[in-house]
Amino acid sequence: MNARLPLTAAMTPTAILQHDITPEGDDYEIVRRVVEKISLDYRDQPSLEVLAEAVGETPTGLQKLFTRWAGISPKGFLQAVTLDHARRLLSEGMPLLEASYEVGMSGPGRLHDLFVTHEAMSPGDYKTRGAGLTIRYGFHISPFGVALVMVTDRGLAGLAFNDAGDERAAFADMSGRWPNATFVEDMAATAPYAARIFDPARWRSEEKLRVVLIGTDFQVRVWQALLKIPMGRACSYSAIAADIGAPAASRAVGAAVGANPLSFVVPCHRALGKSGALTGYHWGVTRKRAMLGWEAGQLGA
Template identity: 90%
Template sequence: MNAQTAILEKDITPEGGDYEIVRHAIEKISLDYRDQPSLEVLAEEVGETPTGLQKLFTRWAGLSPKAFLQAVTLDHARKLLDSGMPLLEASFEVGMSGPGRLHDLFVTHEAMSPGDYKTRGAGLTIRYGYHISPFGIALIMVTDRGLAGLAFSDA
């Protein structure tokens, strides 16, 4: 094995340095999402600079550490709301400072409020249409708050 191959394997194999850094960051976010760890805290935890972690995580995971944290938080919030937990309690349980932050998270990612989600969209209007896209025929769904869904309908 030459030096270039050794460097490449270090970075891309499950035993490699980059893999371990990203794995550790994902684990930290997944376990500590209630603390809403900042990029700086995550970087310190894994021994990287904030900029270095941002670039490495995004390259490996396809999204930023903040976007991954939001996805994990949203997933837990959905489960709590599905179990019947009130919005205020669910907000605090997932580490939000209040229901306004949970509202912003839902609207940004779901195009509906947490209340709309909790009531399974009762009274919510979702408009849709089929549109030509570079990837085929797209089914686009929107609410008054934004994009709610995207699917492709070509075979």
């Protein structure tokens, strides 16, 4: 087994921040707390003043910070992606973008999405658990916390998220998927991918993102189905199962969605339970809600 974890004492959140590719890299921690409070208290429709007090910000400061981060105000986010709204969204078959009009958000000026070109490793390659494969990795600040980016010579192979201080756990989780691979810390190799993924201005067809899917045949089929879900829309596990020709396999689809190694890029955050509930997300339901809200902001930009 060649997998190793050469994270040193120097690889602390401070050290990672030295490689910050997002000027507002610290915003996510405040945003995360606001999203968490909204998620818990959405029935009370907390005001901007209440949200600001909860995170130690002034109302004006929070309004500016959150709007800069998401492209919509805290109120717009509350209206767009609370659990109640997500349930209604799916049950009525209403796209998130159309729902945004209903709650008074501005309409879209342009439609962005990750233009992804992907290939899958053969089932035989997957069965070797990464033997002979070199995976380069690096930690980068993203709109959703610290992002662990993993690449091979064929393209992006892994994208995970963690809060500052949990880098080791995130690496152990991801490297354990391909235990026979060789892992090399190489932020110079991963930085261009991180910059491409989180910069909406670069989401265009002439700059496609190269992705390699490493999983079982069934998992790859599910992940390919996820790539078909447009930004601003949601899809149920049962609908995904039907799309891949396995309508009775909703539970297996849910497991494959949970095993997705390319969070955000392969948009498993757009998959919802049958009732429309924002079901469990490997990197945290709060982060899932944040991604949906962030995307709503991009559509309204």
